Amino acid sequence: MLYFTRWKALGIILTALIVCLCAVPNFFPEAQVKTWPAWAQRRLVLGLDLQGGSYLLLEVDSNYVKKERLDQIRDDVRRTLRDAKIGFTGGVTVRNDAVEVRITKETDVQPALAKLRELSQPLGGLMGSSGQRDLEVADASGGVIRLSIPQAAMLDRMRKTIEQSIQIVERRVNELGTVEPVIQRQGNDRILVQVPGLQDPTRLKELLGKTAKMEFRMVDTSVPPDQAQAGRLPPESELLTSASPPPTPYVVKKQVLVAGGDLTDAQASFDQRTGEPVVSFKFNTSGARKFSQATTENVGLPFAIVLDNKVISAPVIREPITGGQGQISGNFTVQSANDLAILLRAGALPAPLTVVEERTVGPGLGQDSIEKGELAAYVGSILVVVFMLVTYRLFGVFANIAVTINVAMIFGLLSLLNATLTLPGIAGIVLTVGIAVDSNVLIYERIREELRGGRNAISAIDAGFKRALATILDSNITTFIAAAVLFYIGTGPVRGFAVTLGIGIITTVFTAFTLTRLIVAWWVRWKRPQSVPI
Amino acid sequence: MTQTVLIGLGVLIAILTVVAALGVLPSLRIVPDETHFDFTRFRRISFPISAALSIVAITLFFTHGLNLGIDFKGGTLLEVKAKSGTADIAAMRTSLDALGLGEVQLQQFGGPENVLIRVAEQPGGDAAQQAALQKLRGALGDSVDIQRTEVLGPRVAGELLAYGMLGLMLAIVAILIYLWFRFEWQFALGAMIANVHDIVLTIGFMSISQVDFDLTSIAALLTILGYSLNDTVVIYDRIREMLRRYKKMPMPQLLNESINSTLSRSIITHVTVTLALLALLLFGGHAIHSFTAVMMFGVVLVGTYTSIFIAAPILIYLGVGEHREDAPDTATPAKKSKA
Numbered sequence: 120m121l122y123f124t125r126w127k128a129l130g131i132i133l134t135a136l137i138v139c140l141c142a143v144p145n146f147f148p149e150a151q152v153k154t155w156p157a158w159a160q161r162r163l164v165l166g167l168d169l170q171g172g173s174y175l176l177l178e179v180d181s182n183y184v185k186k187e188r189l190d191q192i193r194d195d196v197r198r199t200l201r202d203a204k205i206g207f208t209g210g211v212t213v214r215n216d217a218v219e220v221r222i223t224k225e226t227d228v229q230p231a232l233a234k235l236r237e238l239s240q241p242l243g244g245l246m247g248s249s250g251q252r253d254l255e256v257a258d259a260s261g262g263v264i265r266l267s268i269p270q271a272a273m274l275d276r277m278r279k280t281i282e283q284s285i286q287i288v289e290r291r292v293n294e295l296g297t298v299e300p301v302i303q304r305q306g307n308d309r310i311l312v313q314v315p316g317l318q319d320p321t322r323l324k325e326l327l328g329k330t331a332k333m334e335f336r337m338v339d340t341s342v343p344p345d346q347a348q349a350g351r352l353p354p355e356s357e358l359l360t361s362a363s364p365p366p367t368p369y370v371v372k373k374q375v376l377v378a379g380g381d382l383t384d385a386q387a388s389f390d391q392r393t394g395e396p397v398v399s400f401k402f403n404t405s406g407a408r409k410f411s412q413a414t415t416e417n418v419g420l421p422f423a424i425v426l427d428n429k430v431i432s433a434p435v436i437r438e439p440i441t442g443g444q445g446q447i448s449g450n451f452t453v454q455s456a457n458d459l460a461i462l463l464r465a466g467a468l469p470a471p472l473t474v475v476e477e478r479t480v481g482p483g484l485g486q487d488s489i490e491k492g493e494l495a496a497y498v499g500s501i502l503v504v505v506f507m508l509v510t511y512r513l514f515g516v517f518a519n520i521a522v523t524i525n526v527a528m529i530f531g532l533l534s535l536l537n538a539t540l541t542l543p544g545i546a547g548i549v550l551t552v553g554i555a556v557d558s559n560v561l562i563y564e565r566i567r568e569e570l571r572g573g574r575n576a577i578s579a580i581d582a583g584f585k586r587a588l589a590t591i592l593d594s595n596i597t598t599f600i601a602a603a604v605l606f607y608i609g610t611g612p613v614r615g616f617a618v619t620l621g622i623g624i625i626t627t628v629f630t631a632f633t634l635t636r637l638i639v640a641w642w643v644r645w646k647r648p649q650s651v652p653i
Numbered sequence: 654m655t656q657t658v659l660i661g662l663g664v665l666i667a668i669l670t671v672v673a674a675l676g677v678l679p680s681l682r683i684v685p686d687e688t689h690f691d692f693t694r695f696r697r698i699s700f701p702i703s704a705a706l707s708i709v710a711i712t713l714f715f716t717h718g719l720n721l722g723i724d725f726k727g728g729t730l731l732e733v734k735a736k737s738g739t740a741d742i743a744a745m746r747t748s749l750d751a752l753g754l755g756e757v758q759l760q761q762f763g764g765p766e767n768v769l770i771r772v773a774e775q776p777g778g779d780a781a782q783q784a785a786l787q788k789l790r791g792a793l794g795d796s797v798d799i800q801r802t803e804v805l806g807p808r809v810a811g812e813l814l815a816y817g818m819l820g821l822m823l824a825i826v827a828i829l830i831y832l833w834f835r836f837e838w839q840f841a842l843g844a845m846i847a848n849v850h851d852i853v854l855t856i857g858f859m860s861i862s863q864v865d866f867d868l869t870s871i872a873a874l875l876t877i878l879g880y881s882l883n884d885t886v887v888i889y890d891r892i893r894e895m896l897r898r899y900k901k902m903p904m905p906q907l908l909n910e911s912i913n914s915t916l917s918r919s920i921i922t923h924v925t926v927t928l929a930l931l932a933l934l935l936f937g938g939h940a941i942h943s944f945t946a947v948m949m950f951g952v953v954l955v956g957t958y959t960s961i962f963i964a965a966p967i968l969i970y971l972g973v974g975e976h977r978e979d980a981p982d983t984a985t986p987a988k989k990s991k992a
Contacts, residue, residue, distance in 0.1 A: 176669040477804040484800040491938030499932030501662045553929030557922040564918040590890045594883040601879035608820035
């Protein structure tokens, strides 16, 4: 137990030294560390509770995604049957998470099934090998055909929706010009957004809360809005209200001339004549062609610029717009024009997002927490160190050296992992100091016992280590299991606690098995003690 | 001020280190070298006491309940700080009550300038919580700084609670499997009883003190679990060793010797953990105050008591060491034979 080969001793010291050195970048300002080589840039990240910032958990509305898909299927079914000249009665309806259609003639059912099955695509595109399809077409007796979305297809759709949403969220958040935002997928239908330093997330929530589905559609001039409200709404039109107060009704055709996806750029600017804030936009080639065609055909008629089913403005087309660019005016303030430009540039979300969890911490509170955490850490460490000195004297000095290296190694490993330090995380480190000395206590108490049992100094030390180490391993693994579970279930600050606790246990076991033993071994070799001052 | 204290303490440590290294002082013996307390006899008192306390704790849980924090209950929490002077809670209450958000709780927090505002979950799902936050921000106006906000919708809160409980169960099961693997099943069972005892008593403490029961409380509970087991395992390790060495010693005596020989370690370790927790409790700030208070209760009061007075003596009832003469050692003998 007390014999180390030269190589082993060197290995232990080098390992400890390298791990400790990993903590070095934390002592330099961030800007300076940025100029270092990439491998040296690893450092502790302060959690939002310490540096201040906003944490938002957004949820994608899965019902909306399902409804969108069912509506799309309904339209496809209608078109397919019309194209195939197959008659159906009672229209195509969405019922119980499925699309149903009743075929008029018994003999048409089989051909209709064949046609509708063509709508079903293999999952994962042409490369899909799972054999699953995105649509299930079934004959539900009585001439009714039922089209439903299989579970796997729905999951696949949600996955794609989330991926797309994350991209859009990323673009929108980046437009705010914040430092190092974190955007991650969480679970099946959630997106986590963390923005350090952002104290009031109201504007961020406004930006993320809009789907920003932009459409250019014609205003239906055949019916005045008041008559449409009374129920005389043509089937190809719908009733929308204006985005800015007071809510004014508009009858707008359902057909979309050009959609927001065809926009390549949008900027907030000022109208050259009136001086009011406007949003100017540019279309891509296909968008420009569609817009040019539509405006040429409809000179003199009003068209509506619709955002998330609200009419922003409904100007009259004075002349064909062929240049592929234009501007939107609509009672904007500078801020709202800017926000709309951001939304249009970033693109539309595939489904609405709702904030299901929000936490913010102001920078002042974070700084306060750091200071208190630091003070508690110092006081706690000092108390423990003094106690060990008083209790074990020389061996207390050994223990304190080991604990100091232990704490340095915790910081090193945390930096290496780019781990997040939270206030409970600091508490975890302080607790680790308390528990790290336990391994020393176990060893020393065992040595005392072996001495009382009549062994000589060296043999007692040897036996003390040998017996205590097994116990140290057993007892630490149980705490480690608790830390691992905590890491798995926890979020944010709690996870920070789990990380420091878990890493603390690893370094504690390491120092007990190697460093403490090495220090005592050196002392034994140097002193050749006849008695142990313990 | 604190800096001078820290420097002073640093100097003290340096002096102590030198003195300790020279070996001038006698070493401190908190626990005498040889103790022979009859711990197992206490089981006739400690078991009924623990059973009674557990019943009290469970009754408290069902009558008083836990003060569910926002993490598990949903709703809105704001921590505000007056921009100058002390916060005028009465004025705040009037303006916030007028919002029609149901019961608004205001509480002084830390210093006289800090106020904690809690609003219960609003009916109407996630969007309603956001609307409430917007109203609160508006009503508070410019006289205060909003230091911290937490808004949780009903579903997330429910999930967090379910997840927390699941984690607690998972941890107990995982630790049990490990103990079963390392010891015999009686030890695993004994540790589990001790475990549940710890958690039940701590939950009783949370119920009586009405500290916020939130995610950090789950963290505290898991830590208590870990440390209490740590302690139990140290004693069990010794019991196992003694079982192999003394084949004929009666169980109560064997348990007593095991507890007595690890007593010094148990006490010293608990002093160090207590010192660390004390520092956190006194200087760590109000943000982790309830976290450390719960931990103090669980680790220091309950944990130690449990390992000594419950976890070890219960092995007698679980039939550990009854057939030692006719049964060979179950664990690997080579690894742990005498040095």
